[in-house]
Amino acid sequence: MNSPKVVVLDYGSGNLRSAVRAVERAGAEVELTSDFQTALDADGLLVPGVGAYAACMAGLRAIKGERIIGRRLAGGRPVLGICVGMQILFERGVEHGVETEGCDEWPGVVERxxxxxxxxMGWNTVEVPTGTTMFxxxxxxxxxxxxxxxxxxxxxxxxxRTRPPLVTWAxxxxxxxxxxxxxAVENGPLWATQFHPEKSGDAGAALLRNWVATL
Incomplete structure (x- = not known):
């Protein structure tokens, strides 16, 4: 059986190598790229994110990343957002009084x-909903x-009208x-975590395996 192909989206945000290695260990074949078509065609797309919301959105728009995400989800194709890669999936972010439009896959505001x-900063437990696949x-x-x-x-x-997303709180x-x-959020093909699974030891590795198993 062939390993699923995952693209880690390279849009200039943070240390991406740890995410690549973690998803490889979870059983996927991984490519780090900003190429539009490659990201569109992959079995799974991982959207990382480190730093300021506005800077991440600017980097994402520079490679048409919001269109990649939107088109994948319209076709029911899996996307996983991590940290700011989760935050940019919401309607908007507010940092230091500056408001930035996000990808608007979910309503909501990212705020301090x-x-x-x-x-x-550090380890924390989460309140997991029933019926979760992610956890x-x-x-x-x-x-x-x-x-x-x-x-x-x-x-x-x-x-x-549709199955409500499963929302995890902390x-x-x-x-x-x-x-x-x-x-964290599980919403059909769109999954996202505020925490870093790639830095979360065995538990994070298990979460990534759960995601790869859906691809």
Whole structure:
């Protein structure tokens, strides 16, 4: 049986080699590229992201990455966003008073976390929904986060016309002062994590294997 082919989208965002290696270890054949057609044709597309929302969106638009994502999803083809690669899937981001349009696959605003200490950096547990494929077998594990911004309110309402996305939550901060934010989303072919599976040890490796198994 052939390994599924995954493209890690290269749009100038951060250290991509660790993502490539992690997905290879999960059982996929991986190519790091910004080529439009190659990214469109792959069995799976991984969209990484490190740094500022506006800079990531500018890099993504420079290679028509938002069109790649949109066309893949219109055809039911899997996409996985990681960290800022998850954030840019939402409608918009607000950083330092600057508002930037995102890919608008989901409604919602990426904004600064409201916790006593920011950034949220280190290992944390997540609140996993029932019926998850992403977290199958790793529902009680911890994952590695590095971020100052997140989606603090989930606003998509499907009114039962389509299967609602499975939303995973996490909290950052001491009890009584903790801020709650979206940690992961499973929405048909579109999966995303605020944490870094490639930095999350065995649990992150298992999550990536779960994703590769769907391709």
């Amino acid at each position: 976390l409201q916790a006593p200490v920011v950034p949220h 199958a077998g790793i529902e009680d594990e911890r994952f590695y986060f590095v971020h100052s911004y997140g989606v603090r309110e989930w606003t998509l309402v499907t009114n039962d 909290e950052h901060g001491p009890e009584g002062e903790a801020d709650r934010f979206v940690a």
